[in-house]
Amino acid sequence: MYAKVIVDVPAKQTNRAFDYSVPSSMKGWIEVGSRVGVPFGPRVLQGFVVELHDTTSVDPKRLKAVRHILDPAPPLTEELVELGHWMSETYLCHEVTALQAMLPGALKAKYERYVQVADIEADGSPSMLLLLPSQERIIDYLQRKTKVKMEDLLEAFPEDGGLIRDMLEEGLLLEKQGMKDRGSAKKALTVFPPGIKIKQNEAASVSHHEETRSEAGSPVPAAESPADSAASREPLNLARLADELPARSHKQKEVLLYLSENLKPIRLTELMDKLQVGASTVKGLADRGWIELREVEVMRDPYANRHFEETKPLPLTDEQQSVYDTIAATLDRREHQVYLLQGVTGSGKTEVYLQAISRCLEQGREAIVLVPEISLTPQMVERFKGRFGDEVAVMHSRLSAGERYDEWRKIMRRQVRVVIGARSAVFVPFRKIGLIIIDEEHESSYKQEESPKYHARDVAAWRARYHGAAVVLGSATPSLESIQRTRPAAGAGSEYKLLMMPSRVAGRPLPPVHIVDMREELRSGNRSMFSRALHRGLEQRLQKGEQTVLLLNRRGYATFVMCRTCGFVAGCPHCDISLTYHQVSRTLRCHYCGYAERQMELCPDCGSEHIRHFGTGTQRVEEELVKLFPGIRVIRMDVDTTTEKGSHEKWLTMFRNKQADVLLGTQMVAKGLDFPDVTLVGVIAADTVLNLPDFRSAERTFQLLTQVAGRAGRHTLPGEVFVQTYTPEHYSVITASRHDYDAFIAEELPHRRQLGYPPYCRLILVTITHEQIPLLVRTAEALTMRLRELGAMEQGRAASCGEDFFMDVLGPVASPIPRIKDRYRFQCVVKYRGEASASRIVSRVLDEFAERAAKEKMLISVDVDPQMLM
Numbered sequence: 058m059y060a061k062v063i064v065d066v067p068a069k070q071t072n073r074a075f076d077y078s079v080p081s082s083m084k085g086w087i088e089v090g091s092r093v094g095v096p097f098g099p100r101v102l103q104g105f106v107v108e109l110h111d112t113t114s115v116d117p118k119r120l121k122a123v124r125h126i127l128d129p130a131p132p133l134t135e136e137l138v139e140l141g142h143w144m145s146e147t148y149l150c151h152e153v154t155a156l157q158a159m160l161p162g163a164l165k166a167k168y169e170r171y172v173q174v175a176d177i178e179a180d181g182s183p184s185m186l187l188l189l190p191s192q193e194r195i196i197d198y199l200q201r202k203t204k205v206k207m208e209d210l211l212e213a214f215p216e217d218g219g220l221i222r223d224m225l226e227e228g229l230l231l232e233k234q235g236m237k238d239r240g241s242a243k244k245a246l247t248v249f250p251p252g253i254k255i256k257q258n259e260a261a262s263v264s265h266h267e268e269t270r271s272e273a274g275s276p277v278p279a280a281e282s283p284a285d286s287a288a289s290r291e292p293l294n295l296a297r298l299a300d301e302l303p304a305r306s307h308k309q310k311e312v313l314l315y316l317s318e319n320l321k322p323i324r325l326t327e328l329m330d331k332l333q334v335g336a337s338t339v340k341g342l343a344d345r346g347w348i349e350l351r352e353v354e355v356m357r358d359p360y361a362n363r364h365f366e367e368t369k370p371l372p373l374t375d376e377q378q379s380v381y382d383t384i385a386a387t388l389d390r391r392e393h394q395v396y397l398l399q400g401v402t403g404s405g406k407t408e409v410y411l412q413a414i415s416r417c418l419e420q421g422r423e424a425i426v427l428v429p430e431i432s433l434t435p436q437m438v439e440r441f442k443g444r445f446g447d448e449v450a451v452m453h454s455r456l457s458a459g460e461r462y463d464e465w466r467k468i469m470r471r472q473v474r475v476v477i478g479a480r481s482a483v484f485v486p487f488r489k490i491g492l493i494i495i496d497e498e499h500e501s502s503y504k505q506e507e508s509p510k511y512h513a514r515d516v517a518a519w520r521a522r523y524h525g526a527a528v529v530l531g532s533a534t535p536s537l538e539s540i541q542r543t544r545p546a547a548g549a550g551s552e553y554k555l556l557m558m559p560s561r562v563a564g565r566p567l568p569p570v571h572i573v574d575m576r577e578e579l580r581s582g583n584r585s586m587f588s589r590a591l592h593r594g595l596e597q598r599l600q601k602g603e604q605t606v607l608l609l610n611r612r613g614y615a616t617f618v619m620c621r622t623c624g625f626v627a628g629c630p631h632c633d634i635s636l637t638y639h640q641v642s643r644t645l646r647c648h649y650c651g652y653a654e655r656q657m658e659l660c661p662d663c664g665s666e667h668i669r670h671f672g673t674g675t676q677r678v679e680e681e682l683v684k685l686f687p688g689i690r691v692i693r694m695d696v697d698t699t700t701e702k703g704s705h706e707k708w709l710t711m712f713r714n715k716q717a718d719v720l721l722g723t724q725m726v727a728k729g730l731d732f733p734d735v736t737l738v739g740v741i742a743a744d745t746v747l748n749l750p751d752f753r754s755a756e757r758t759f760q761l762l763t764q765v766a767g768r769a770g771r772h773t774l775p776g777e778v779f780v781q782t783y784t785p786e787h788y789s790v791i792t793a794s795r796h797d798y799d800a801f802i803a804e805e806l807p808h809r810r811q812l813g814y815p816p817y818c819r820l821i822l823v824t825i826t827h828e829q830i831p832l833l834v835r836t837a838e839a840l841t842m843r844l845r846e847l848g849a850m851e852q853g854r855a856a857s858c859g860e861d862f863f864m865d866v867l868g869p870v871a872s873p874i875p876r877i878k879d880r881y882r883f884q885c886v887v888k889y890r891g892e893a894s895a896s897r898i899v900s901r902v903l904d905e906f907a908e909r910a911a912k913e914k915m916l917i918s919v920d921v922d923p924q925m926l927m
């Protein structure tokens with residue numbers, strides 16, 4: 058048997074599958090999707106099996122063999138391997154990068170370099186070797202230990218770095234590379250009464266309230282287990298043994314009696330807690346061979362101590378019902394279809410998701426729910442756990458690597474059938490997907506900014522097509538790309554189908570939104586960041602004991618340091634960007650390269666002491682709130698206050714329990730929250746996004762304002778919204794204030810069409826970086842020219858066959874951030890319409906330039922469908 062393996066070296070030369078032979082011992086094990094260790098040159102690398110064959114075109118004698126299989130069951134499915142291939146072509150990334158992105162961080166290989174003594178004997182010339190005493194000491198040290206890391210060796214012989222290097226060069230020492238996973242299963246000592254035979258898998262949920270679903274359906278290494286041998290003997294009678302013990306061993310008696318009544322494995326710590334005995338008491342019994350004590354894998358469950366109120370399906374409103382019926386019919390027919398569910402804020406989209414998932418589970422299929430990271434709030438998790446209980450795994454970045462790994466293992470073991478998570482949860486290794494839901498589908502966080510630069514929406518559609526599954530994209534403010542796809546294309550049907558829920562549940566009205574012109578405020582002498590109207594609104598809410606949500610957009614309110622005498626702004630010496638002030642550590646930091654320096658006391662330019670630290674915008678708002686309304690209780694949620702694990706949850710619970718009057722924050726407070734007593738929403742400054750040099754800025758402004766306005770008056774109390782702005786005439790502000798999506802796109806789409814931006818064209822952003830500008834400019838220009846040339850040729854070819862294809866290349870120009878980490882950055886933008894040939898052209902040009910780029914140390918990166926042109 059032969060395997061094609063993609064190795065873990067993201068480079069052009071290795072971006073293809075290599076052939077290996079499969080030793081017969083592995084034949085029953087190895088599968089497409091297995092993670093393996095394979096010899097590659099002098100090293101052993103991690104790789105993924107992408108194909109298995111009985112024959113090979115390579116001379117079998119020249120093939121190396123697969124060295125190890127790294128996991129008991131393959132972490133990837135055949136489908137995911139195929140998806141990886143599609144991603145590499147679509148997003149122009151290395152295939153291994155795509156495959157790696159599908160695994161939890163814990164499974165990503167970490168390489169460790171070990172130092173070994175060369176096998177001198179085998180060289181046949183031992184007598185020729187004359188070792189220096191210092192060399193002998195090093196060899197002696199290495200022979201006494203195993204797996205000595207290079208760093209450790211250098212630490213043990215701090216004087217001899219040069220000597221060690223020489224020994225490596227002379228071949229006296231060898232460097233070996235080993236592999237290690239970043240995270241691992243957590244183990245806990247577990248007590249086994251005699252005669253209890255248990256499989257590793259089941260042991261995993263020992264003494265956990267979750268019941269164990271049967272087999273994972275995957276082979277697990279037959280661990281040498283003491284319980285197995287115990288089982289072959291006649292089970293010991295624990296009660297009788299307890300009698301044999303002397304009276305002073307009453308603690309041990311207690312343990313034996315407990316175990317004789319509860320003939321099942323129990324975690325050591327739990328047993329100690331229960332019976333108030335020490336570990337030595339239990340270990341003593343194990344030493345006598347009466348019980349078994351061994352380590353088993355346990356699951357970390359971040360929600361273990363949480364009780365979720367069970368919820369029952371609500372009777373649906375007419376609008377919900379008709380949307381649900383359409384989705385359910387598609388599920389029943391096992392058809393593939395992407396739905397765009399446009400439902401205003403508070404229209405009850407979540408209840409539709411829940412009931413659609415129920416239907417999908419009844420069919421024995423699985424469901425994935427994606428939500429933006431910041432709206433993966435406890436409230437959201439609660440809704441799904443409340444309906445589906447232990448069937449739900451949660452994946453988000455606030456879990457530790459270990460916790461995430463455990464959630465992922467639950468999926469591998471088929472212990473859960475619903476996953477709710479942020480972007481990367483789209484890759485969970487389910488095998489029978491029936492439904493994928495993407496909530497707030499317009500959110501830019503569904504696009505990954507690092508390679509693989511995939512969009513979860515498109516990956517979801519791909520997977521759903523593979524499985525014959527439905528996709529539901531939900532939003533009150535769909536992205537223009539998605540809404541465009543609901544419109545019939547020339548000569549064909551539409552790609553997505555539009556479903557609408559235009560009204561709020563129970564006939565509740567959308568809140569009135571008042572636009573406040575802040576220029577007007579200034580003219581009337583109000584210099585505060587609160588307009589008089591918002592001030593009055595806050596006052597009223599405080600009197601009535603109702604709550605307020607205040608939004609301050611983080612972007613545009615950077616936290617920087619400026620000299621008030623000369624206007625000097627502290628910038629990063631390596632990047633063209635200002636440094637960010639971190640109040641806690643009193644440092645200035647660069648968010649792009651990590652450069653940090655101490656807070657300035659004097660201006661480096663003019664020596665002035667008048668340095669002003671602009672704290673986070675939210676911090677300033679908080680200060681002003683407290684000044685204006687003494688005694689006001691404010692919860693501030695921003696990057697500074699939510700880094701600590703669980704802090705998010707803590708703040709929101711406090712707010713829900715009405716321990717605060719105001720929830721003040723960045724985008725975090727705009728989405729998904731559903732609090733009955735919030736009757737006022739204030740937007741401190743609506744323009745901060747509008748001023749960004751980004752063709753999506755109007756769309757983002759409209760979305761953010763609509764979302765945050767949607768937090769008010771969601772239950773019985775009516776709500777009200779104030780939007781403060783310096784551009785009250787802008788259509789994104791006006792249409793958002795009227796909750797009028799159609800009016801917004803009626804203004805926005807013609808702009809996009811005129812400028813040739815998405816959704817009318819697609820974009821590919823090519824960024825080129827180098828330390829020297831002249832070289833950079835030359836290469837950037839050559840590359841852009843070549844793109845233009847090939848684009849024109851393709852356009853000509855398409856025109857002659859009557860195909861619709863258009864391609865244009867803008868640039869090259871300096872990137873909006875012209876320098877990062879001492880590298881200058883230039884970019885060009887490919888605009889195109891029509892089928893995928895543009896990415897083929899870009900891919901071809903990259904290939905042509907690969908050698909030159911390597912020689913010149915030029916870095917070229919590509920972003921297909923970029924969210925930002927940065």
Ligand SMILES: Nc1ncnc2c1ncn2[C@@H]1O[C@H](COP(=O)(O)OP(=O)(O)OP(=O)(O)O)[C@@H](O)[C@H]1O
Nearest residue numbers: 371372373374402403404405406407408562729767
């Ligand atoms: N059929 C129903 N009957 C009664 N109440 C409902 C029903 N459906 C939803 N609700 C309630 O209406 C409120 C709003 O629903 P939900 O949060 O799902 O809205 P949404 O459409 O997701 O809004 P947003 O886009 O703002 O997140 C919730 O409190 C929910 O419990």
Ligand SMILES: [Zn+2]
Nearest residue numbers: 620623660663
């Ligand atoms: Zn100065």
Ligand SMILES: [Zn+2]
Nearest residue numbers: 629632647650
């Ligand atoms: Zn920097």
